[in-house]
Amino acid sequence: MELKSYDVLSVKQRKFSEIDLDDMFFDTLKTDYPEFSSWFSKKGKETAFVVNNDAGIQAFLYMKVEHTDEDYSQFIKPLSPAKRLKVGTFKITLNGRYLGERFFRIILEHAIINDVEEIYVTIFPKRDEQKLLINFMELFGFELYTNNKDTDELVYIRKMKTIIEEEPSLKNYPYISSTLERNYYMLAIDTLYHTKLIPDSIIREENPNEFTSDITAANAIQKTYIGNYRISPQPGDIIIYYRAKPAGDNRPAKYAATLTGFGIVSEGHKRISSYEKVNELVSKRTVLTQKEIKDKLAKNKTVNILKFFDVYSFKVRPIRNFLLESGILISNRDYPSKKITEEQFDMVLKEAKFNKKDIFI
Known part of the structure; x- marks a missing residue:
């Protein structure tokens, strides 16, 4: 075996x-x-x-x-x-x-x-x-x-290789229907929280010993991301994780920022202003502390909450330079949290040397 x-x-x-x-x-x-x-x-x-x-x-x-x-x-x-x-x-x-x-x-x-x-x-x-x-x-x-x-x-x-019920559902995990229409997005995840939230997408510059099973959200398949992103993914949509250049990395961002994997959206909530409502929605599936959540609310007045099933972490990580050269990012000013086409998603999978048929059935 x-x-x-x-x-x-x-x-x-x-x-x-x-x-x-x-x-x-x-x-x-x-x-x-x-x-x-x-x-x-x-x-x-x-x-x-x-x-x-x-x-x-x-x-x-x-x-x-x-x-x-x-x-x-x-x-x-x-x-x-x-x-x-x-x-x-x-x-x-x-x-x-x-x-x-x-x-x-x-x-x-x-x-x-x-x-x-x-x-x-x-x-x-x-x-x-x-x-x-x-x-x-x-x-x-x-x-x-x-x-x-x-x-x-x-x-x-x-x-195996079966879609059991309507997406998104853990009953299908990790499979995703290849016949349904859906939207595709990139989501820039804060560098500070990226690997705590999605541990299988750890990068080479990080120490694996810093990430243990004591981080409750790390073990969960359904992840919760809290931020102020401008995209509006809906349940069933696909998100690709974009990890910015790590702190202390002296390389240009186009070589240090990477795409690390993808997931399927299960819930999306926009412009939440109440800490109590945020706490109710995220439970223990976020890596942010109470203070960090309250600080985000104090700074921005509202936050967005995206829940998704973490599906796959790329073994080969496409870099930002690939996004620029392929036209997925139009320029250095093009922010990576954005909607992309299915064709662009397929380009990312090809660059990551991932066989789409392993998951999309």
Whole structure:
């Protein structure tokens, strides 16, 4: 199975042999699965995704790819032959609400990387943390399919390359319909907040250790940007993230400013003047502090709030010079928060060496 490494936040790859099986985190798994300890010990050289802090393990995810010859006779309604990603062991502590979004992004990314047709999970609905994961699965388009006749676990599946419901919706994530009409924009995101909000779009000049899972908004897939941008994206529209030249970078902006990824808009709110209304809309999905929000309101009288699902971070980052040379930015005075055409969006994807068909279906 092909695995992806993550440079930011606290989710790290660990060999089973490096993980403390005696951590109390695993107690419920040992209770639910009497053979868990012996199974775990046999997996020594295999890899899991783990979040660990001073209090111990906070999250654990193990996945594997299954092929068309897999035996599903233990299910009341067996799965048909297909290449699948099995979420073998998955647990998050109850305080990991936004960490859950991070892990479901990881699951779906690995399903795409390994080109599977479906994902499936078996889970008991006994404990609160299990019920939390079931809620997450349903939020991300997993559906109850059958039961394991030996253990009575629930079996949830998620089909890939499918638009499940009207956009924007996490049930479709990360897929976007290629047949719907929509508008395209670039959004200049304040350099100070860019990577705190969109950690997978970290740039080389930044230190990954400065961005941890303690930043609640960083883990969330739905992001909230507060600013005074002049564009008016609507739900379903696409935004490309424009990151200005980092502080201390001596290069000209045309070489230091970059496009780092894109997302799909879920909500847009303009000219909000009340701090209470801003706080109600953003919840914990912004990286701004209360003081920073109040300072913005004091300075500008109103703020705009844009909510979007973070879809993809470019591996190859188009620079501002490309925008100028291609005519997406008309001149150095052309501000990068602007509406662009679908053709210009496709030009950006080509420059980023991103295959549009991976996400737009």
